[in-house]
Amino acid sequence: xxxxxxxxxxxxxxxxxxxxxxxxxxxxxxxxxxxxxxxxxxxxxxxxxxxxxxxxxxxxxxxxxxxxxxxxxxxxxxxxxxxxxxxxxxxxxxxxxxxxxxxxxxxxxxxxxxxxxxxxxxxxxxxxxxxxxxxxxxxxxxxxxxxxxxxxxxxxxxxxxxxxxxxxxxxxxxxxxxxxxxxxxxxxxxxxxxxxxxxxxxxxxxxxxxxxxxxxxxxxxxxxxxxxxxxxxxxxxxxxxxxxxxxxxxxxxxxxxxxxxxxxxxxxxxxxxx
Amino acid sequence: xxxxxxxxxxxxxxxxxxxxxxxxxxxxxxxxxxxxxxxxxxxxxxxxxxxxxxxxxxxxxxxxxxxxxxxxxxxxxxxxxxxxxxxxxxxxxxxxxxxxxxxxxxxxxxxxxxxxxxxxxxxxxxxxxxxxxxxxxxxxxxxxxxxxxxxxxxxxxxxxxxxxxxxxxxxxxxxxxxxxxxxxxxxxxxxxxxxxxxxxxxxxxxxxxxxxxxxxxxxxxxxxxxxxxxxxxxxxxxxxxxxxxxxxxxxxxxxxxxxxxxxxxxxxxxxxxxxxxxxxxxxxxxxxxxxxxxxxxxxxxxxxxxxxxxxxxxxxxxxxxxxxxxxxxxxxxxxxxxxxxxxxxxxxxxxxxxxxxxxxxxxxxxxxxxxxxxxxxxxxxxxxxxxxxxxxxxxxxxxxxxxxxxxxxxxxxxxxxxxxxxxxxxxxxxxxxxxxxxxxxxxxxxxxxxxxxxxxxxxxxxxxxxxxxxxxxxxxxxxxxxxxxxxxxxxxxxxxxxxxxxxxxxxxxxxxxxxxxxxxxxxxxxxxxxxxxxxxxxxxxxxxxxxxxxxxxxxxxxxxxxxxxxxxxxxxxxxxxxxxxxxxxxxxxxxxxxxxxxxxxxxxxxxxxxxxxxxxxxxxxxxxxxxxxxxxxxxxxxxxxxxxxxxxxxxx
Numbered sequence: 032x033x034x035x036x037x038x039x040x041x042x043x044x045x046x047x048x049x050x051x052x053x054x055x056x057x058x059x060x061x062x063x064x065x066x067x068x069x070x071x072x073x074x075x076x077x078x079x080x081x082x083x084x085x086x087x088x089x090x091x092x093x094x095x096x097x098x099x100x101x102x103x104x105x106x107x108x109x110x111x112x113x114x115x116x117x118x119x120x121x122x123x124x125x126x127x128x129x130x131x132x133x134x135x136x137x138x139x140x141x142x143x144x145x146x147x148x149x150x151x152x153x154x155x156x157x158x159x160x161x162x163x164x165x166x167x168x169x170x171x172x173x174x175x176x177x178x179x180x181x182x183x184x185x186x187x188x189x190x191x192x193x194x195x196x197x198x199x200x201x202x203x204x205x206x207x208x209x210x211x212x213x214x215x216x217x218x219x220x221x222x223x224x225x226x227x228x229x230x231x232x233x234x235x236x237x238x239x240x241x242x243x244x245x246x247x248x249x250x251x252x253x254x255x256x257x258x259x260x261x262x263x264x265x266x267x268x269x270x271x272x273x274x275x276x277x278x279x280x281x282x283x284x285x286x287x288x289x290x291x292x293x294x295x296x297x298x299x300x301x302x303x304x305x
Numbered sequence: 306x307x308x309x310x311x312x313x314x315x316x317x318x319x320x321x322x323x324x325x326x327x328x329x330x331x332x333x334x335x336x337x338x339x340x341x342x343x344x345x346x347x348x349x350x351x352x353x354x355x356x357x358x359x360x361x362x363x364x365x366x367x368x369x370x371x372x373x374x375x376x377x378x379x380x381x382x383x384x385x386x387x388x389x390x391x392x393x394x395x396x397x398x399x400x401x402x403x404x405x406x407x408x409x410x411x412x413x414x415x416x417x418x419x420x421x422x423x424x425x426x427x428x429x430x431x432x433x434x435x436x437x438x439x440x441x442x443x444x445x446x447x448x449x450x451x452x453x454x455x456x457x458x459x460x461x462x463x464x465x466x467x468x469x470x471x472x473x474x475x476x477x478x479x480x481x482x483x484x485x486x487x488x489x490x491x492x493x494x495x496x497x498x499x500x501x502x503x504x505x506x507x508x509x510x511x512x513x514x515x516x517x518x519x520x521x522x523x524x525x526x527x528x529x530x531x532x533x534x535x536x537x538x539x540x541x542x543x544x545x546x547x548x549x550x551x552x553x554x555x556x557x558x559x560x561x562x563x564x565x566x567x568x569x570x571x572x573x574x575x576x577x578x579x580x581x582x583x584x585x586x587x588x589x590x591x592x593x594x595x596x597x598x599x600x601x602x603x604x605x606x607x608x609x610x611x612x613x614x615x616x617x618x619x620x621x622x623x624x625x626x627x628x629x630x631x632x633x634x635x636x637x638x639x640x641x642x643x644x645x646x647x648x649x650x651x652x653x654x655x656x657x658x659x660x661x662x663x664x665x666x667x668x669x670x671x672x673x674x675x676x677x678x679x680x681x682x683x684x685x686x687x688x689x690x691x692x693x694x695x696x697x698x699x700x701x702x703x704x705x706x707x708x709x710x711x712x713x714x715x716x717x718x719x720x721x722x723x724x725x726x727x728x729x730x731x732x733x734x735x736x737x738x739x740x741x742x743x744x745x746x747x748x749x750x751x752x753x754x755x756x757x758x759x760x761x762x763x764x765x766x767x768x769x770x771x772x773x774x775x776x777x778x779x780x781x782x783x784x785x786x787x788x789x790x791x792x793x794x795x796x797x798x799x800x801x802x803x804x805x806x807x808x809x810x811x812x813x814x815x816x817x818x819x820x821x822x823x824x825x826x827x828x829x830x831x832x833x834x835x836x837x838x839x840x841x842x843x844x845x846x847x848x849x850x851x852x853x854x855x856x857x858x859x860x861x862x863x864x865x866x867x868x869x870x871x872x873x874x875x876x877x878x879x880x881x882x883x884x885x886x887x888x889x890x891x892x893x894x895x896x897x898x899x900x901x902x903x904x905x906x907x908x909x910x911x912x913x914x915x916x917x918x919x920x921x922x923x924x925x926x927x928x929x930x931x932x933x934x935x936x937x938x939x940x941x942x943x944x945x946x947x948x949x950x951x952x953x954x955x956x957x
Contacts, residue, residue: 187474191471194608194609195612196612201460205475206475206477207475207476207478207573208477270570270571272571272597273573273596274597
């Protein structure tokens, strides 16, 4: 059972790699015949991923949010679901080629840390905690969407300012499209992450009795919250938009990755999953 | 075979009172010794190119020759020698190139839409004959092929297109975005037309002193005039700026630009300067401080166009090979004297031409087509033509007559069955739809299918999957579906005997083949074709029909359409003893028939008695004086019929 789960975790990664390859081909050729096939592969990947998460839940007896590798695996799964909904709703398949590398990275890190035998910290298995993690994952999903659309915005914008129109100009939708999508994602993400952090503070105050103030992970999260707040405020007040907003979003997401992965690994103190 | 054609301006719509003005470009080319055929394909600004039908060109020709003579000071012999040059290959090539949006040199230019409007307009004048119709259809087909297979027309090939593409890439939907234009109308118009075609919101013009052309443009594009004082205010909110005018550029740069830009809230701006005499000498505004500005000048736009054209070069080489083949085919066809024959379809009527054009346009896509028309009109030929012109032409074409098979059998024929799924299913059998994989399936008499089969067909059309009878596995297939019916499917949908969703799925494109009586022009070419066909079969030398037979054929109302005509001619050829068919050779049904028109429903004022007399006479004639049959049809007794015949003086 355990071996099967480990095997499945790599199969999921492989399937996402296949999907990424498909999206890359689609990006180059843009044939509608390929479009159907692509979505089918991604659906296979996300279904396998669902089975994998279900098996983790079964093995550990908790929702798969209890430690780093599980949270990463769950996040990746949720991001793909959100992405799929967006793709279907917006009829825009070119985003996949930018989106899937993020998933591949998350899934790869998750697989590298995989260990289902490690006991879970009992305080991290309550209902309240699970809601907190779910909220954070949702917010990160929104920030991920904002990140990839911002990257695409910058690529397209740079190509247009260089005055040599190439594949991005040919394939991607308009700057306006990316700008709107990114802004919406940040707005939604900001609301959710505010609630999530609030909940986190509440629980931390309860559990850690004041030791939490210097926790690097917590600080990191607050900083990323600040970055996205800057994104929101500068947009509303001094009219940062387009390229500049996109840069803020990219910075924010990089900081997120940094805080989520590096801080958890190297600075782990109390706010970790052990 | 001269294709008489010319590039002349036609001001009047009708041929009779057209006023010929020979374009200077045309004159130059004629005096350079280029054949007139080539001329017709050069685009002369704002004039309809006219294409002259071979058969009724006389009046036009005389005027034309005179005009050329006068313009060039040539003798009549000179003009004729030049005007009737036989080889039209270059001309045909140009025509086909233009139909695909290529210019004379074979470069992508992208005026497909204009070309089509020009042609259709020329056709309205009644001057288009079979040759140009044929070329036009081939051109449509080639254009579709170039678009679908080679992505031609996707990239911008003119500065105007580049600008509207850029605008669309920045702003998405251009509705709700505005443009400011400064320059004279000749420069601005092409750009504005492209932008308007993409639904640009407001268009601003500067209210300058003494610029009449600007005012005209403002009216033409429903624009707004802005005064010099309002310039800064307008620039604050505008999304796209097109400048052709150095003076204007200086004005903006010196007075407003930096201040305006800082109040724009970094909103994206597309700034295009297209100044006379290159960009190098002129002062350019400095946008480096502003990050959402996309500034292009004339050289940038030309650079992009050139890059796109370079990418097209390879494709165009392939297309040129296609065109060469097309030209050969065209002249083969011209020399074959089957001027009303297009593959398997024969006809000169407008209805048939329109069908052929539709076929040319839709055959290369995979959308389903519903062909309707009375029985015997040639629905299957239309389906075959669509298949033959598609990318699937090398793959199977499978015809299923849905009316010919009983219910259960039709289902297993279409979808196949597995061994043991019903009594007598002793082995697995592939369905006809599967046989047609990669190709086309033609479902004739689609109106005769049962509800159960309709559901399965709908599933197949939507998902592209079939499930053989008795099998649990679905199979994914790539089949194009064409359907035909002689019943009124819309009415059947209303009555609930035909599924609405299936109807909509099939009826993406509808081709209605009109009955033969509604396109009497086609009777003669069809007759000629069948006479030739059956005289070959029967080893006879029949050349045609005499006048009497011809008249009879034209007057008959052909309830059985082309099929009936074919049978009639087959019979006539078999019976004939001479070299032409005469009235005696035709079947009695045609001979006995009353003239199809103005008999049953005569116009003008008629008394009841008159009407009765005509009706009885017509019915008698139609049914070969078969009194039994006629009394039954008219619902009167035999004695009454005799009495009335005597009264009205009707006799055989």
